[in-house]
Amino acid sequence: MPLLEVQNISFGYGHHTPFEVQAVKDISFAIEKGECVAVIGHTGSGKSTLMQMLNGLLKPESGQVLLNGENIYQNKKTAAKARFQVGLCFQYPEYQLFAETCAEDIAFGPKNMGLSPEEIRKRVLLASEIVGLPADKLDVSPFDLSGGQKRRCAIAGVIAMQPEILILDEPTAGLDPAGREEILSMIGRYRKDRGATVLIVTHSMETAAAIADRILVMNGGRLVLSGSPEEIFSESEALLEMGLDIPSFARIILALRSRGVELPSAYTLKDAARVLSDGLRGGGRL
Amino acid sequence: MEQKDLISFQNVYYAYEEEAEEPAYALKNVTFSVKEGEFLFILGHNGSGKSTVAKLANGLLLPTSGVVTVDGADTKDENAQMDVRKKVGVVFQNPDNQIVASIVEEDVAFGPENLCLPREEIRARVDEALRSVDMTEKRHAETYRLSGGQKQRVAIAGVIAMRPKCIVFDEPTAMLDPKGRRAVLHTIRDLNTRFGITVILITHFMEEAAQADRILVLNDAEIALEGRPREVFSEYELLLSCGLELPDTAKLGKALQESGVPFPDGILSPDEFLEAYMRLRKDH
Numbered sequence: 001m002p003l004l005e006v007q008n009i010s011f012g013y014g015h016h017t018p019f020e021v022q023a024v025k026d027i028s029f030a031i032e033k034g035e036c037v038a039v040i041g042h043t044g045s046g047k048s049t050l051m052q053m054l055n056g057l058l059k060p061e062s063g064q065v066l067l068n069g070e071n072i073y074q075n076k077k078t079a080a081k082a083r084f085q086v087g088l089c090f091q092y093p094e095y096q097l098f099a100e101t102c103a104e105d106i107a108f109g110p111k112n113m114g115l116s117p118e119e120i121r122k123r124v125l126l127a128s129e130i131v132g133l134p135a136d137k138l139d140v141s142p143f144d145l146s147g148g149q150k151r152r153c154a155i156a157g158v159i160a161m162q163p164e165i166l167i168l169d170e171p172t173a174g175l176d177p178a179g180r181e182e183i184l185s186m187i188g189r190y191r192k193d194r195g196a197t198v199l200i201v202t203h204s205m206e207t208a209a210a211i212a213d214r215i216l217v218m219n220g221g222r223l224v225l226s227g228s229p230e231e232i233f234s235e236s237e238a239l240l241e242m243g244l245d246i247p248s249f250a251r252i253i254l255a256l257r258s259r260g261v262e263l264p265s266a267y268t269l270k271d272a273a274r275v276l277s278d279g280l281r282g283g284g285r286l
Numbered sequence: 287m288e289q290k291d292l293i294s295f296q297n298v299y300y301a302y303e304e305e306a307e308e309p310a311y312a313l314k315n316v317t318f319s320v321k322e323g324e325f326l327f328i329l330g331h332n333g334s335g336k337s338t339v340a341k342l343a344n345g346l347l348l349p350t351s352g353v354v355t356v357d358g359a360d361t362k363d364e365n366a367q368m369d370v371r372k373k374v375g376v377v378f379q380n381p382d383n384q385i386v387a388s389i390v391e392e393d394v395a396f397g398p399e400n401l402c403l404p405r406e407e408i409r410a411r412v413d414e415a416l417r418s419v420d421m422t423e424k425r426h427a428e429t430y431r432l433s434g435g436q437k438q439r440v441a442i443a444g445v446i447a448m449r450p451k452c453i454v455f456d457e458p459t460a461m462l463d464p465k466g467r468r469a470v471l472h473t474i475r476d477l478n479t480r481f482g483i484t485v486i487l488i489t490h491f492m493e494e495a496a497q498a499d500r501i502l503v504l505n506d507a508e509i510a511l512e513g514r515p516r517e518v519f520s521e522y523e524l525l526l527s528c529g530l531e532l533p534d535t536a537k538l539g540k541a542l543q544e545s546g547v548p549f550p551d552g553i554l555s556p557d558e559f560l561e562a563y564m565r566l567r568k569d570h
């Protein structure tokens with residue numbers, strides 16, 4: 001049985017108004033325990049709406065979300081339980097941060113889980129260290145943080161709950177390059193240490209290629225492609241048509257191929273460097 | 287021809303809480319200037335002070351000490367404040383904070399209306415601004431229903447309609463899909479090259495900065511580095527210590543060098559990369 005299974009879910013905004021939008025249209029997929037799945041799609045394709053339906057926040061208008069085989073929208077209790085098991089970090093941290101200080105903000109989830117004060121303290125410190133929020137910001141209001149610091153604080157609040165499934169909506173947007181690397185390696189460690197499952201929404205094709213076992217592609221509210229990074233990024237024309245792209249490293253390889261250089265595909269920095277250096281050594285070139 | 291300075295920061299310090307016993311400075315002894323017509327990028331780690339520079343540049347914040355001037359006028363001079371706001375427009379980090387009206391064209395008209403311009407002039411500016419960001423078709427749309435990328439363009443149009451001499455863009459592409467990113471960058475470059483608007487662009491994408499006239503790197507509230515892209519990106523170790531990186535193309539070049547390939551230094555653009563690689567193939 002998959003850990004999380006989505007069956008034919010749909011959701012629309014502004015029903016019975018002239019501005020009705022069907023944001024998510026009849027989507028189904030399943031995620032196994034321990035998987036890391038990236039969701040990509042043009043702006044407005046329904047990614048954030050879909051994510052909110054996975055953790056008990058937004059009830060699908062039709063279809064079901066099954067966590068360990070149980071419908072999370074069965075009743076209030078199952079929906080509340082899902083919120084602890086599935087930690088969702090919002091795209092705009094402003095929508096998530098609300099407490100007087102960052103420390104209280106990060107402690108909010110663990111407090112609601114009924115943990116002891118010592119345990120909560122421990123988790124707040126650990127989580128803020130993991131996301132690289134400077135310690136002197138813990139007693140500061142989250143509204144007095146810089147953009148990237150707000151995002152780090154919001155991610156810490158979700159990590160502190162130590163959820164079984166971690167959903168991050170654009171976790172690296174607004175982060176500096178070092179912060180992007182830190183968050184990505186944090187996700188890797190979190191998966192390894194806890195056997196956790198991760199879903200990440202991103203506009204960065206490089207991030208999706210580097211981190212995901214599988215990529216889901218949304219377009220106009222529908223799930224249009226699902227596959228390994230290799231499978232997805234071999235569809236470069238379809239991706240461009242949907243407002244997406246292939247990773248920058250893969251673009252360089254494609255450009256060299258169009259100049260007649262025979263090279264296998266590569267999508268990440270490491271693979272591209274290997275393919276390109278082999279391309280010079282091969283045929284006795286180096 | 288020597289261009290004149292449009293914005294200049296002289297020994298600027300800024301503390302959000304001046305009253306504190308040991309005020310934490312968001313900017314420390316920052317001195318730089320921006321020439322008319324220039325395209326300047328500002329890079330720096332989270333919390334390094336970039337957005338604070340943006341807010342000081344149009345007088346929204348005033349320096350704790352030091353001087354900021356716009357077109358020769360001190361931003362602290364109360365008589366100059368209106369003029370400073372007119373000359374320097376800022377597109378803030380989160381477009382949601384910038385959009386004030388519920389209909390697209392009303393939102394774009396908001397700034398010019400505050401300048402107390404005649405109606406026909408406002409109309410003409412709004413139409414032109416919407417055209418330049420390719421949002422004419424959406425002029426009657428409700429702002430809250432726009433996607434992230436569309437909101438970003440409306441926010442840009444709102445600033446363009448003020449006809450400022452300089453626009454500061456604070457991470458304008460952070461929430462955009464690849465196509466939206468390209469389109470917004472293209473619009474911004476057009477504003478600079480076709481309309482001569484001075485641009486200051488804050489970003490965390492090193493690839494974008496590779497096209498700058500000049501780059502300013504902030505680190506812990508201070509200027510760590512300043513120069514042309516080629517100069518700045520040749521300081522690999524220093525950039526890493528500032529929480530930054532090389533553009534992807536240069537990263538790939540570096541990875542090739544590390545695997546023993548005699549790949550040349552200083553490759554920034556994809557085109558340069560292709561040329562360098564093809565040359566290596568020929569040579570061997």
Ligand SMILES: Nc1ncnc2c1ncn2[C@@H]1O[C@H](COP(=O)(O)OP(=O)(O)OP(=O)(O)O)[C@@H](O)[C@H]1O
Pocket residue numbers: 013014021022023041042043044045046047048049050091430431432433434435461
């Ligand atoms: N609160 C809302 N009210 C009305 N329409 C909405 C609301 N939230 C989203 N929409 C619309 O629903 C559609 C899907 O939006 P959603 O935010 O899920 O897209 P997304 O893929 O996350 O986009 P982005 O990449 O810009 O974050 C869009 O057309 C959007 O305009």
Ligand SMILES: Nc1ncnc2c1ncn2[C@@H]1O[C@H](COP(=O)(O)OP(=O)(O)OP(=O)(O)O)[C@@H](O)[C@H]1O
Pocket residue numbers: 143144145146147148149174176302303312330331332333334335336337338339379
């Ligand atoms: N309203 C505020 N009150 C108090 N401190 C603030 C406020 N806004 C920012 N700061 C602090 O000032 C410093 C500089 O912030 P600033 O927003 O300029 O950084 P930034 O370089 O734009 O960062 P980012 O890349 O995360 O957007 C940070 O330490 C931040 O926490």
Ligand SMILES: [Mg+2]
Pocket residue numbers: 047048049091169
């Ligand atoms: Mg979204």
Ligand SMILES: [Mg+2]
Pocket residue numbers: 146147148336337338379456
């Ligand atoms: Mg900022």
